[in-house]
Amino acid sequence: MGKIEIEGMEFYAFHGHFTAEQVVGNRFLVDLTLISDSSEAAKSDNLADAMDYQIAYRIVKEEMHIKSHLLENVAQRIIDRLYVECPSIEKAKIKLSKLNPPMGGEIEKVSVTLER
Numbered sequence: 001m002g003k004i005e006i007e008g009m010e011f012y013a014f015h016g017h018f019t020a021e022q023v024v025g026n027r028f029l030v031d032l033t034l035i036s037d038s039s040e041a042a043k044s045d046n047l048a049d050a051m052d053y054q055i056a057y058r059i060v061k062e063e064m065h066i067k068s069h070l071l072e073n074v075a076q077r078i079i080d081r082l083y084v085e086c087p088s089i090e091k092a093k094i095k096l097s098k099l100n101p102p103m104g105g106e107i108e109k110v111s112v113t114l115e116r
Contacts, residue, residue, distance in 0.1 A: 001090065002038025004053050007031045011064040015074055018102065022067055027099040029109070030060055034082070035091035051088045059085060071096045071112040079116050092116055 009030040014022045034056060041050035059081045068074045075096045082092050097111040 001035055002042070002051075004034045004036070004051060004056075005032070006034075006053055006057060006060075009057065009060055011061070013064045014067045015069070015071060015098070016102075017069050021102065022069075026101075028064065029095075029097040029099065030064070030078075031095040031097075032056060032060065032078075033091075033093040034086070034089050036086075036088040037090070051086055055086055056082060071098060071110075072114070075112055075114045079114055083116070 009032070011028050011030065012025055013028050014025045015028070016022055016026065034051060034053070036051045038050065041047075060078055063074060063078045063081065066074075066077070068077075075094045078094055078096075079092050082089055093113065093115040095111055095113045097109040099109045101107055101110045103110070
């Protein structure tokens with residue numbers, strides 16, 4: 001098994017429960033961990049035998065641009081698409097963080113982590 005980690009993907013998006021969040025937007029960070037069989041790619045040195053993590057990044061980017069009220073919804077959509085478009089994935093973990101959430105105090109971030 002191989003582990004691919006794409007960390008610190010930053011996006012400006014419009015997710016949130018409050019109307020202001022969906023109008024003004026906020027910064028978000030995404031960390032993604034993908035587990036797949038990388039033995040063939042390790043032997044062949046050929047992208048066709050590997051899990052193409054550029055596809056994974058594209059999926060994250062596209063889903064981050066679709067407004068949602070909840071981080072859980074965005075994270076679930078990303079995982080669902082990863083399993084459809086990257087069939088070699090055996091396990092996926094996503095951590096989606098909203099920076100400086102509007103919660104009435106100084107908070108660095110709030111995060112949701114989903115695994116499948």
